[in-house]
Amino acid sequence: MTQQIIKSESINHKRWRKFKSLKRGYYSFILIITLYILSLFLPLFINSKALVVQYEGDYYFPAFSEVIPWVSTYYDGNMFGQDIPGAANFRQLQKSWDDSDNWLIMPIYPFNTFEDITNNENRMYEPPSTTHWLGTDNTGRDVLARMCYAFNISISFAFVLTVLNFIIGISIGGAMGYFGGKFDLFFQRFIEIWSSLPLLFVVIIISSIIQPSFALLIFIYTMVNWIFLTYYMRAEFYREKSKDYVSAAISMGQSDTKIIFKHILPNSLIPVITYFPFSMVGGILVLVSLDFLGFGLPPPTPSWGQILYVGLSNITKWWMVFSPIMAQFFTLLCIVFIGEGLREAFDPKIYSRLR
Amino acid sequence: MSKCTIYLITSILLIFSFLSAEFDYVTIPPGADPAVSAEDGGNGFEKIAASLGYQTHLFTDEDIKFFGDEKAVKGGRLHDFASRFPATMRLFGKEANYLENYWIEILCYEPLLELHPLTYEPNIPRLASHWKISDDKKKFWFRINPDARWADGRRVTADDVVATWFLRMDETILDPSQQVSFGKFEEPLAESMYIVSVVAKDTEWRNFQIFASGMSILPAYYVDQVDGSEYLEKYQFSMMPNSGPYILKNKDIINQESYKLTRRDDFWAKDHIQNRYRFNFDAISWFVIKDNATLPFEKFKKGEFDYFEVSRSARWVEDCVPEKMDAIDKGWMKKHRIFSDKPSGTSGYGFNMRKFPFNDKNIRYAFGYLYDREEMNEKMYYNEYEMMHSWFSGTMYENFDNPKFLFNADSAIYYFKLAGFEKKNKDGILINKQGTPLRFNINIQKTHAYMVTPVQNKLRQYGVDMQIVNMDGTTEWKNRQERNFTIYMHNFTGGVHPSIEQWFRSDLADMNDNNNFFGFKSDRVDNLIKVYNSEFDLDERIKIGKEIDYIVCETHPVAFGIKRLYRRFLYWDKFGYPEYMIDRFVGNRESIFFLWWFDPEKEARLETAMNNDTSLPVGDVDIKFWPNWNKINN
């Protein structure tokens, strides 16, 4: 028992070392993980709310309220003696407090994703400038802020979706290929029926009953997306099962579980692992496409697809075409590189270079 | 292969092309059937028409200039595009109530009378030369012009009108609006070959117009061959012989790609004074481009389309400018905002007055004061629009004394207070004494989101939480029909003489599936609508309309939005057109089909200029013929 644990640890360790040695994938991994973790705290970097406010002796931390889920994010203007309706405008406060005892610190990039033309400083279709680094969109919202928040949403969406797909797809596909027979037959029929569901229509129907949300979209897509993996897993298991080492294991009377998890799965996982990045990429693209078509997350949720939609319908506003395409390009590229590295690291075989 | 065979094949092909030609032709010389007496509308009717009580329109120099320009020349092909391929080329019946079908109808078929371009009265002879209205205004007689011929050469007769009415009333054509319109009449009667009469069931001013100018006539000898569902089937993409100036040939219908109308040289009324200078293009063709915002414009710039209507102000102000478009700078492409008296329709946010929070008039008022359309117009629409203050915006029924709701935070706060919303909760949302927050959903289509988010933000600043729910159009509509909404984006076109009852009749308020979305109820308006429908005097009707307008605006079922009283056109500088460019009330592309022509001189000039890269004169952007005309004439 103990031996096995040590052994498996060392394998993982080896894999990690191998992965680290593949520079392209490793740096991409570091980059994406860092960016993603940072993006969880985006309200502290890109926000129109101040990080720290000192007003008449009291300290406030408005930006932090957005990172902590259970705290109200609303700060009324009157709270800081500002004569405006609704929420406080911290950028204005900062200006007006130039020569008073009150002070505040704004985040590095002092705009949020929702401020549009109703905010006096914003205008629509502003080209990139030192204030709005990537310009503004068709309602005067800051494109960079929206791009960054959308990054967080896209990655989270794709990751959750892919993990769920893999769990379901691998187990069902593998079981089909391994057990074959009636089980295989039944699930093949089931998959054939299930995969004929017009996905978009399901999204449209469901979104006409319930407001589409992050979880709902994940749920709908998982329902259908796990299928593509089963094809490959099934084929892989079929192939592996007919190999001698499996026959040997069966004849030795090993249990199905052991054969599956110890023998076949590690071998069959390789081609599937190469699919992980592609599946992540697919997940990101799904969200982009859905948002582009208008069946994604409800407005005014920031999303690349929505920006691209605006950009492609106003093709002369190049920054709205360029930014989402580049952001997507960059993100997907990194993910693909990670996947490439992962695949090599997980590969139990050492490829013999010919000669 | 010898020459002989080629000839043989060609002649066979020719024969086939004749066989497959649209119709089976006959030739009947112009004039009435000699067997029909003058009293029955035959030869000599014109002389005794007045004594029989019939009237007709006498063209004067003043109004004839609104039927085209005498400089007009025939020729050329107008290249246009459509955003969908018509589901059918029929005039009516299922799926035929689209603009494309209407264009085919007005270009290929004829009603009895046409609306006068200046007054919008149905008094311009088309198929009928004379008409008579009984003293109780319920019975109408029409005398068919004996010269009128179908495209296959056969006579147009009174029986055609009867047959057309029957077909339109057949419920199997699955077009209930036809039965609603024409069900207002008893069965028409062909009193003779040329006289047809009809009795309306009620005394309404609209009836004469509906029957005379709202019913394009089809030939009875074709109509009688089919019942409603066979009509749907058989004439889906083919035509019965028509009587109008254009014809749609079967070979010119390329499914899902394009279709083309060809001018008829044998149009029976081509020399009539009202048609002489109209219908100038030899052909008008539409190329279909679906769901694509950029492609049509790119194709227009490339010269594949002759003109382009710009619907978005961003494109108009940002892209269609001399600095960015060489063709505009050099005057090759003309850019106009053409003003007209076409009603602007009604737009804005409609409320469900049946439920919280908009059951409270104060909240509706407050919303009206917070809806900052001026700011949106300035910051998003380049000041291209005007503020709307009336349900009948841009028509003669508009009441200029209506209360005006423009952004005013103090008023909004005052009305919120009246409604009991004074305090804000910790999220900055207004709450009333029971602690209910001022929160509601709006269902919209994704493409409209950009118009709603600024409103959403503005409301949020003042403590109103409006959540956007994305929905596809049909579902949104369904919810609205079942009154399952709080607020919606209201956006409807209006009529020159609007139909009011469908919006505001009180008994509709408690029923689903009608256009009284708001749940609007008012006894006064109910009475006014009754009078409005049966009042023949236009001035009286205008008075009633204005009163209704005031009541509606005061009740505030809709927070009015923005309006536009012009159309934005770009076109390559090769057209000739009358000085007014578009008809007074029509105000859109149809006028181009009717009134414009290709000017050979301008075409040559444009070609030279483009080849030599020289400039042409650039004119004014705004064409305000009709506003100026109104100033002089009223």
Added chain:
Amino acid sequence: MFNYVIRRLLLMIPTFLGATLLVFVILQMAPGGPLEKTIMQIQMGSTNGGGGEGGATSSGSTSGAGTLLPKRAIKELERFYGFDKPVWQRYLIWLGVWEREIKHRNLTFKSGETEVKKNMGKRRYAYVKKNGAKLEVYDKEGNISTLWTARFDMDISDAEIINFEELKSSGKLQDIPKLEATIFETEYSGILTGNLGKSYTYQQPVIEVMKPRFKVSILLGLTGLLISYLVCIPLGIKKALNHGSKFDLLSSAIIFMAYSIPGWAFGGVLLVLFGGGSFWDVFPLGGLHSPQEIWVNLSFFEKIFDQIHHAILPIIAWTIGSFAVLTVLMKNSLLDTMSQDYIRTAFAKGLSEKRVIWVHAVRNSVIPIASGIGHIIATIIAGSYFIEMIFNINGFGKMGFQAILDRDYPITMGFLVIAVIIRLIANLLSDLALAAVDPRIRFK
């Protein structure tokens, strides 16, 4: 083998029924169906196209602003679309094993009437007699009509219909002035009789709508597939053989970059750049060939040129993303195979490198690609809505998407039927392909 194919073919039947039933039920249950859409179209008249933005009336009708629809009319539309029947019956009708009612007309029996004469168009009459709660239809000669059937069309019970006069005179059915009935023709027409129905939006038989689009999708899809296979398999092999080399790294970077750009967005940019509207005039602005009027007058070679000229940009946009998947799959699979014992053995036996790679290794590494081929074909047939939309190509994808948005159920179902059949056959083919390349796989 033969038995296996037969068995698979038989298994397709339950799958087919299951898939169509599932989608059929979902479609029928969905809110905002074709019925509502039609009603909306009539009631709405026309809305301003651009929403609040002043709006061009590019859609909608001419009747100013809509019509007030009587309840009866709504019921008639419901009947036309068959929504007056329960779902299971509708499915059977769609299959073609239950009677479909067509050409409905309304009848009314006023108080005291037991026989009604109805104009059935084309100067024919039907004579409908009330017999209890049942209706009998006779033709002019007095024979029972084989063409028409009639039934009462009201929300009251049979007993109430039979005793209508009595109940009415006793004041119990006061609010019902007359008995309403429907007369109609029936026929069996459904998928099993080869009738996919008629599109609601195109008003054409579904098959007619699909035919030209099939050609388009096959042309684009197969060309795209061919190109990507022609590029990816050799590329994958070369990359595997030179694993870790500069060429491998560089080509990986390039295909991954290509993969990271969404094809349709790329297509949109290409079109604006090279379409000649704003920048360079190199390629035509959309479409799959020149407009029909020009097209029919072209010579054979001009047609080919024209077709290629139009297809280049869409195919680039179409295939750009698929290179990476296939290449990487091919490469990994080959690497995988190469590390296996039998390859080592082959080398040890002294077989030439070429022979080992091409005969033994490559053959086996095509398996994963082969097993995916069914899926790929199905995707191709389904078309790509985005590409078709951007390039204004009337393909399968655009039709399917539009049908869903337009609630065009016959097209949606027809699309589904075709897609399911193709997928089933493609699956079978990929299993057979799997067996062909890998002799170790046997079918029982």
